[in-house]
Amino acid sequence: MAAEALGVRTPPLGESVGKPAVKSTVKSTVKSAAKSAAKSAGDAALGAWSCRAPALAPDRGAVAYVSDRDGVPRVWVRPLRRGGRARPVATGPEPVAEVSWSPSGERLAVLLTPGGGEHTQVWTVRPDGGDLRPLAAPEGGSAWFVHWTGRGDLLLAAEVAASGTAEALLVDAATGGRETVARGPLLHPEAVSRDHARVLLRRGPRGVRRMYVRELSPEATGPGGERPLLADLPGSTGYGVLSPGGETAYLLSDAGRDRAALLAVAGDGRPVVLAERPDAELDMFALTADGRRVVLVWNAAGRSELEVMDAPGAPEPLETPERAGGAGSPARRPLPPPPGEVVTSIRVSLDDRAAVLTVEGPAQPPHVVLCDLETGRYRRVAGAGRIAGAVDAELVRLPARDGLELSGWLYRPPAAVGPAPYAVFLHGGPEDQERPTFNPLYQSLLAAGIGVLAPNVRGSAGFGRAFREADDHALRFRAIDDVADCAAFLVRAGLADAARLACLGWSYGGYLTLAALVTYPGLFRAGVDVCGMADFATFYERTEPWIAAAAVSEYGHPEADRDLLHALSPLHAFDRLATPLLVVHGARDTNVPVYEAEQVVRAARAAGVPCEVLLFEDEGHEIRRRANRVTFVRRVTDWLDRHLTGVFPG
Numbered sequence: 001m002a003a004e005a006l007g008v009r010t011p012p013l014g015e016s017v018g019k020p021a022v023k024s025t026v027k028s029t030v031k032s033a034a035k036s037a038a039k040s041a042g043d044a045a046l047g048a049w050s051c052r053a054p055a056l057a058p059d060r061g062a063v064a065y066v067s068d069r070d071g072v073p074r075v076w077v078r079p080l081r082r083g084g085r086a087r088p089v090a091t092g093p094e095p096v097a098e099v100s101w102s103p104s105g106e107r108l109a110v111l112l113t114p115g116g117g118e119h120t121q122v123w124t125v126r127p128d129g130g131d132l133r134p135l136a137a138p139e140g141g142s143a144w145f146v147h148w149t150g151r152g153d154l155l156l157a158a159e160v161a162a163s164g165t166a167e168a169l170l171v172d173a174a175t176g177g178r179e180t181v182a183r184g185p186l187l188h189p190e191a192v193s194r195d196h197a198r199v200l201l202r203r204g205p206r207g208v209r210r211m212y213v214r215e216l217s218p219e220a221t222g223p224g225g226e227r228p229l230l231a232d233l234p235g236s237t238g239y240g241v242l243s244p245g246g247e248t249a250y251l252l253s254d255a256g257r258d259r260a261a262l263l264a265v266a267g268d269g270r271p272v273v274l275a276e277r278p279d280a281e282l283d284m285f286a287l288t289a290d291g292r293r294v295v296l297v298w299n300a301a302g303r304s305e306l307e308v309m310d311a312p313g314a315p316e317p318l319e320t321p322e323r324a325g326g327a328g329s330p331a332r333r334p335l336p337p338p339p340g341e342v343v344t345s346i347r348v349s350l351d352d353r354a355a356v357l358t359v360e361g362p363a364q365p366p367h368v369v370l371c372d373l374e375t376g377r378y379r380r381v382a383g384a385g386r387i388a389g390a391v392d393a394e395l396v397r398l399p400a401r402d403g404l405e406l407s408g409w410l411y412r413p414p415a416a417v418g419p420a421p422y423a424v425f426l427h428g429g430p431e432d433q434e435r436p437t438f439n440p441l442y443q444s445l446l447a448a449g450i451g452v453l454a455p456n457v458r459g460s461a462g463f464g465r466a467f468r469e470a471d472d473h474a475l476r477f478r479a480i481d482d483v484a485d486c487a488a489f490l491v492r493a494g495l496a497d498a499a500r501l502a503c504l505g506w507s508y509g510g511y512l513t514l515a516a517l518v519t520y521p522g523l524f525r526a527g528v529d530v531c532g533m534a535d536f537a538t539f540y541e542r543t544e545p546w547i548a549a550a551a552v553s554e555y556g557h558p559e560a561d562r563d564l565l566h567a568l569s570p571l572h573a574f575d576r577l578a579t580p581l582l583v584v585h586g587a588r589d590t591n592v593p594v595y596e597a598e599q600v601v602r603a604a605r606a607a608g609v610p611c612e613v614l615l616f617e618d619e620g621h622e623i624r625r626r627a628n629r630v631t632f633v634r635r636v637t638d639w640l641d642r643h644l645t646g647v648f649p650g
Helices: 032-047 440-447 465-471 473-492 508-519 536-542 545-555 562-568 570-576 595-606 626-644
Strands: 051-056 062-067 074-079 087-089 096-101 108-112 121-125 133-136 142-148 154-160 165-172 178-185 187-192 198-203 210-215 226-229 237-242 249-253 261-265 271-275 281-287 293-300 303-310 332-334 342-348 354-361 364-372 378-382 394-399 405-411 420-426 451-456 496-506 526-530 581-586 611-616
Touching (some): 032 626, 051 096, 051 342, 051 354, 096 142, 108 142, 121 154, 133 142, 178 187, 178 198, 198 237, 210 237, 271 303, 281 342, 293 342, 303 342, 420 440, 420 508, 440 451, 440 626, 451 473, 473 562, 496 626, 526 626, 536 562, 570 595, 581 595, 581 626, 595 611, 611 626
Parallel strands (some): 420 451, 420 496
Antiparallel strands (some): 121 133, 198 210, 237 249, 261 271, 303 332, 342 354, 364 378, 405 451
16 A cells, blocks of 8 residues: 555455446345335434433523524523423524523523534523623634533633634623633633632643643742643543532543543642543543532443442442442442433533433434433433434444454445445544434435445544544555445445445545545445545645644644645545545535535546535534535435436435
8 A cells, every 4th residue: 555645546355346246137125115114214314303412400490402493503491390391592593502501590601603604602691582692702713611610600611713812711691701811722721610719721732632720829830820730641631620629620531541531630630540441431521510429421332321420539429339440449330321322412410410411323313311310210301202213223343454443333224135235424523433323314315225334434533542543644544445445344244236335424524535536436436525625735724723723633734744635635636536426515614614625526527527516505514404404415315326226316
């Protein structure tokens, strides 16, 4: 394998996967009843709405959440007593991304996405929809909130300017007054102590993020008043909170280890591992308001598993004697499996008795559940149930050509007999992870008789730091080979017809799709590039400054690694493109600007390759509006159905 450029590669594992592995006359046959059920499930998935990002009222009398049930993500509030019905909260026409309830119960913090783009603003509103006002809305930049501080209606928030410089702020929701507590590039505030004496900050680019404690008192020590945590350990720390007194930082980190774990750092600076697993990574955690317990959410090969653990110094240990790390480590009690394969958010009530979660699965749209932390019972409070007839995901493992184990989620076409058409879907990031979550596109493809393999190629999160870093810089050529190895797996297993394979991906997955199409011409019959990068040089020039700075550790430096980035950019190899291509993008995308899509379309058409475009004028890097998602799913399904089965559905 030549690592100097995106050259044409030999089919993986010695197989001619670019040619039919079976006689062309052999076709998949699908029983009519199963096909009808699959179509019904696909239609239901396409019309499904989601509920996510829940926040409990301080008295647990209501829950606020974000839902697109009326077409655009809005804030909704549902009373949890006396059978009250959910109602929307008026926050204007802009899509909403997050919501948080103030400790006083008098206000909601709301994260808006003006125009459906990538820039965000922080507003507050009363739960009844009155007194909507902006708190942090920088011109040309973005803002976001972290959490209410517990002192009045003060909110820890951040703003990042168009230049990329960020500020951590304490903002008074009542008066609009603000105090800057830290500033700098690639800065993300994580927590502030209740006495406002110190703040926990995250700094640094992707894969090498570090935590710092900044003392806000006049007696602050160290450069800029900041003290680094886990400074001498390799790895990255993604999230952290402070104990109620502010004396201990609880960190989600893989510093000094391969898999992310829960670490605690007290005033002496010595890290202590509180919870770790050899078979899973810590995905997220929530500390109770009194600091006595921690709710852990583990990522076990993509599925979520929950535990409750004593925090160090908790006055009443849990009864279960299970220990995570030997004598002296906190007791941990597993909670029952959540009512959905994946938990995507968690918050604990102020009385520490319940947690509110967003859960979802391949057949379950995102919905909100309450979990009683004592009994482990779950109660659905917002969102629809399971979609009848929807196809569940199957975890599969497969070898890359260099022996590295890859994995993915397989969706088999219902009642397919013999090799079927298949689509390989590549997630973004690349430090993201394909998990068994709800995706209406998959169900729509399955209804059309097209199977899906959604792999986690090298560079994906969830499998340890070594796997996540296995595609950095020049190692990215191996990730491109992984895509072809996934196609080979489908053919070798007798699942896919080698002549009817497609490749598609979103964001980094769109880049990887383009790279695979020009590296292995003829392997795929159709491709779909959604918001993908085509040329690293133009990506670095046009993306947000803070995104460019954060990407250097992953892709390489735009100047120092110019030759490598040129070799990795599929746009410079479009003379080898032979696969019909559908290009999808949002006009308001400032993460991967639409110029990347424009270059792809020009180059594909110049090469004489069929290329169609789907441009959403009111979307950015994500498709937030439900009507646009329906258009996207139908267009992609029609495109792949046309090229893989020869049938264009009416």
